[in-house]
Amino acid sequence: MKKISSSFIRSRELILVEAEVIGRDGRTTEAQLIVDTGAAATTLTPKLVKRIGYSRKDGYKDAKVQTAISEERGYWLHVAQLDVLGIATPNFAVTVFPLGHQNLDGLVGMNFLRHFNFEIRPAEQLIHVELIEP
C-alpha cells in the first residue's frame, strides 16, 4: 500500500494543512485548511472560491446551516480539483460557507478523508495517508 506523509502546523491546537484548489480555467490557489474529522463535508470559504472563478451561481444546490438563532444557506459546488495531503481529487464536491477566521480557507471533512486510512501524529506534526486499493 502506498503511503504519503504530509506535515502540518498546530494552530491553536487545530490541525492546519496546506492545500491547492484548482478552479475555473485552471487557476490555482493555495489554501490553508483545518483537518476536521468531526465535519461530514469539506468546506471552502466563498472568498477563496471566488478568487478561482466561482460564484454562488456555479453552485448546484443550497446547503443548509443551522446556527444558534437561525438557519443560514451556503451551497454545494464542484471545484475542478482539490489537492490536499498529497492526494489530488478532480471534480470534488465541497460546501461553501464563510468560516470567519482570517487565517483559514476551509475545513477538510470526512467526505475527503473517508477514502483513505490515515494516521495523525501530533507530536511529530505529521499525517500519514494510506491509499486503499480499489
Add this chain to the structure above:
Amino acid sequence: MDAAEQIASLETEPLPWAEICARYPDQYVCLVDVMHPPLRSPEIITARVVGHGATDDEAFEPIRDRAAQYPRFAVRFTGESTIPLLRPSFVFDEEDLKLLHS
C-alpha cells in the same frame, strides 16, 4: 503606467515570511512563487508579494484579471486572526448524503 507596469512596481523580490509580516503587519497579502518546506508544510519559506491591503479582496485585486500571468497564487493574513473559527453545522438531506458518499 499601464496595468502590467503597476503590478511590476508592486511586486517584491522573494522575501522570507517573517519579512513579509514585518513589511505588511496585520494585512492580507497576495503571494506568488511561494516556497514551502518539504512534505507540503503550510509554512512559507519565501514568496513574492504582488498585492496587499486591509482586505483579502484588496490584496488580490492587482492580479484578479491576470490569470495568464499569475495562474497560481496564495492569499494570506500576516497577523493573528481576531475572528474565531465558525464551524458550520450543516443540515443534510438525502441528496446531500448522496453527494457526501460519492
